[in-house]
Amino acid sequence: MIDYEAFYATNTRSAERSLIRELLKVSRTGKAMISFAGGFPDPATFPVAELKEVTQDVLATGAALALQYGPTEGDPNLRDELVKWMAKDGITTRRDNILVTTSSQQALDLVGKVFLDPGDVVVVELPSYLGGLQAFRAYGAEMVGVIQDDDGIDTNLLADALLRLRRQRRRPKFLYAVPDFQNPSGITWTRQRRERLLVLAREFECLVVEDNPYRELRFSGTAPPPIFALDGEARTIYLSTFSKTLAPGLRIGWIAGPEPVIAQCVTVKQAMDLCSPSFTQAIAAALLRRGDLLRRLPDTVTLYGRKREVMLEALEREMPAGVTWTRPEGGLFLWVRLPDGMDTGAMLREAVEEGVMYVPGQPFHADGGGRNAMRLNFSYPSESEIRDGIARLARLVTRHLPAPVHTIHRRGTSVSD
Amino acid sequence: MIDYEAFYATNTRSAERSLIRELLKVSRTGKAMISFAGGFPDPATFPVAELKEVTQDVLATGAALALQYGPTEGDPNLRDELVKWMAKDGITTRRDNILVTTSSQQALDLVGKVFLDPGDVVVVELPSYLGGLQAFRAYGAEMVGVIQDDDGIDTNLLADALLRLRRQRRRPKFLYAVPDFQNPSGITWTRQRRERLLVLAREFECLVVEDNPYRELRFSGTAPPPIFALDGEARTIYLSTFSKTLAPGLRIGWIAGPEPVIAQCVTVKQAMDLCSPSFTQAIAAALLRRGDLLRRLPDTVTLYGRKREVMLEALEREMPAGVTWTRPEGGLFLWVRLPDGMDTGAMLREAVEEGVMYVPGQPFHADGGGRNAMRLNFSYPSESEIRDGIARLARLVTRHLPAPVHTIHRRGTSVSD
Structure with missing residues (x-):
């Protein structure tokens, strides 16, 4: 058996597979999974009819x-x-x-x-x-x-x-x-x-x-x-x-x-x-x-703006106190922060078992921080998936919330025991 | 003015533009140029009708x-x-x-x-x-x-x-x-x-x-x-x-x-x-x-095989003694060697002026050799272009042939004078 790793270049030897891509592979298997993990556009925005015309034109004339x-x-x-x-x-x-x-x-x-x-x-x-x-x-x-x-x-x-x-x-x-x-x-x-x-x-x-x-x-x-x-x-x-x-x-x-x-x-x-x-x-x-692209843009913007609203409303409704999130004026993503000490990476497997996916915050941080954060995509899931998925996620987060700090003073023992 | 070069990485700072690509750019300007330089397939081999059907299918169903x-x-x-x-x-x-x-x-x-x-x-x-x-x-x-x-x-x-x-x-x-x-x-x-x-x-x-x-x-x-x-x-x-x-x-x-x-x-x-x-x-x-691809392959092979024959016949007919070439059993290219001491790189500009292009042999040689060689593509030019182009090239080569060595003995002087 050849030791292929011995041949790899220094710069790329330690490359880690993108967690997102690995999760996306899972998401293609057709499980009943609600994914906030990818950065996929909604296929409803694809200009399919226009592409049919244009590909025929290109092949016919060029x-x-x-x-x-x-x-x-x-x-x-x-x-x-x-x-x-x-x-x-x-x-x-x-x-x-x-x-x-x-x-x-x-x-x-x-x-x-x-x-x-x-x-x-x-x-x-x-x-x-x-x-x-x-x-x-x-x-x-x-x-x-x-x-x-x-x-x-x-x-x-x-x-x-x-x-x-x-x-x-x-x-x-x-x-x-x-x-x-x-x-x-x-x-x-x-x-x-x-x-x-x-x-x-x-x-x-x-x-x-x-x-x-x-x-x-x-x-x-x-x-x-x-x-x-x-x-x-x-x-x-x-x-x-x-x-x-x-x-x-x-x-x-x-x-x-x-x-x-x-x-x-x-x-x-x-x-x-x-x-x-x-x-x-x-x-x-x-x-x-x-x-075609400029003409279709307002519909895409309306669609994603509505999905963002649905996600913001669901977060507001479902998430426990101590959880915060951004309110983006555009794009595909929002960013959720859980209370300090929580670890979205460690929670991910459980989330997948619950049928909801996100991307943990840590890989986005050059300094290794962001462990309590997660990225949520709102462009790809449907409105009802967003509602259900945020509810699942909120239940998971609530379960993992640190217990309120009870400082127990016992004689002769340190609080850190 | 920013000195951009100061920012470039070591590995790619000295990258040279592919001569082929640069020549290809020239070849797209629509000059009456016969090009043996590219590695282009003949567009007649493109499965355009099949692509029209398949793109419609893909857009309709997937x-x-x-x-x-x-x-x-x-x-x-x-x-x-x-x-x-x-x-x-x-x-x-x-x-x-x-x-x-x-x-x-x-x-x-x-x-x-x-x-x-x-x-x-x-x-x-x-x-x-x-x-x-x-x-x-x-x-x-x-x-x-x-x-x-x-x-x-x-x-x-x-x-x-x-x-x-x-x-x-x-x-x-x-x-x-x-x-x-x-x-x-x-x-x-x-x-x-x-x-x-x-x-x-x-x-x-x-x-x-x-x-x-x-x-x-x-x-x-x-x-x-x-x-x-x-x-x-x-x-x-x-x-x-x-x-x-x-x-x-x-x-x-x-x-x-x-x-x-x-x-x-x-x-x-x-x-x-x-x-x-x-x-x-x-x-x-x-x-x-x-x-579709396997079905179309015999026609492509026949077309390129015929073009190869036309190029081999033209080389046989036109090239002066001392020029040799390969007889490939397939592919898109053959390789011509001129007598030692000739420089196909130095001849290229003149070739372009004559309306014919090839790729000089030197860039293909990791050791800097191959100066007397050239690569000729026979898949893209038409049969008549091949005949005309090889004739142009042969005239150019003939003009540049080293003069027969006349060893002149003069008393008291060295032959190298």
Whole structure:
């Protein structure tokens, strides 16, 4: 028997399987399970009728190109459509500033590969997107976490962290931000925090990687500009995706950024997959040209906004005192905190037995914290599943609540006995 | 102005853009250029009518799954079909030994990421597939090349190289082999060479990575078994693709190998893109289930076999004495050698001006050799383009032929004056 592990590379030898992915595998087996674990869109939002038309069009009129190898940069028509798509967010850019990727997870991997040496520092939020942490760790980078509050990353603490790193002569390659309806917390950064981040990035000479997959899914409030749009000195690399506005199964993501960075990403992507699928890119370009995605967006936003309401009401109704949660203005997730000392990781197996799944908070925390937190997805389950699932979860949480502290004074013994 | 290069990672900072891809970009501008440079299939082989039916079916009956995130391992239906597809080559394997990738280039990247640390050795053929070299170099690995003859890699020289490395206490992580109609040379390894490779891999405790994208495209002769099928001890990792039997624009590749290695590849792929596109996988699975790919294969083989003949005849007719070439039994490429001292890289710009493109031999050579060689693709150009292009190329080669050596004896002066 060959000892395969002896052959594995240092950086990826210790890679841990994403708990989410492992849970998702369970969730595909068709058990009567209510899952708040994934980040799945509701299939009702998929533009199936439009896709039927568009795929026939593409195959009837453009098969020779759509089925062939394409440029590594991506389909030129799609990149032109992406320029227009991002313009709705106040982003002014050009085709040569855009690289199409096979999902924004590939964009994260590519950014990691282009920038990160083993031991390099990336500054992330506490909590931060698990897939980002995994992508960057796969290149041996070290994550330094900065706490988030309801307005986004705490930029005072960020300044402290950057100063501390400077004293250690460590300059982060980039600051990784998910400023709109963050995965996992659902929190949106204020404009002020975005501007301060850019000031600090400039002062400490770091790049900024803005990961923005949920921006279009706003239920309420007004949208601050993307960091990328506020950045006057081409310091920001912007990642986005159609996984939530079209469908994840097409795996269309992209990177927008300074032309030299995009050119370097193209060079590195060549050795990764030559190019993303021409077929799915041609389909996405056609849907964008027809305006299908923008036209369907209000329905998607309404659907997810209603599901968020249902989940918030259920939490309010079911959860015991001491449990708190965020009230996101958009996106797919909210974030629940149980009383200190509770451990959502340890509770997960029992939850699965009860027929409800979530993602424990700890893996989202670069500092190992977040044990009392959990991420809940509200886009995929139905409204009745949300009600039932939160009820199941609340019963479980209630059962695990720490007993009220009875300080028993016994003569001669310490309270900690 | 930000100095972006100062931020780049060591391994990829010096990545060179693939000359092929850069040339392909030129070739998309629509110039009246005859290109032997790409590795494009003929679009006439794309199953467009079948794809129209199958995409409608998939969207009508399976949209909720085909447009959703899927398991990182790949669509289970597709993996079951891949078991059957590989069985035609004498490969016995199971679903859990297979991981679907977004192209076999991604499979190469994934293998590099899973196995290679900076300074690790990979043994490759001279010449070898450029995309493999690039993928492995992106992880800082060093390529050690072993010369190929008409029967495949020279296994005596391979044994010498492995001994030399052992004396330096360097054990290659794997031997990288493209045994069927190799890209770039078109050479097929004999069964004996395949068996000897496995013996040496065992003796020197290396893994084997078999990259086999062209196997189905055999025009003549009999097929030796894949190395993977000859391997009795699960030492081989097998890569393949539908880029040549379906269409490259779907970017469907896969890895088959020992279950623990596949599991590790899955873990690492999670951080790279979560999963390959569900939509294209569902389409490929449906085409395979219907038998479309096997049914269309004879026509594709006939088409490429005829084009190969046209190219061989044109070379015979047009090329000056001293030029030699391979006569591949299948695949997409043949390999031309000009007289020693000629430099196909230096000639390329002039070739482009003459309206003909090829890929110079040097980038395929891990040892910097191959300057007098070129790779010619015969699958994409039409028969008349092949005739005209080879004529253009032959005129160019003839112009650049070294003048016959006239040894002039002059009293008192050296011949080298």
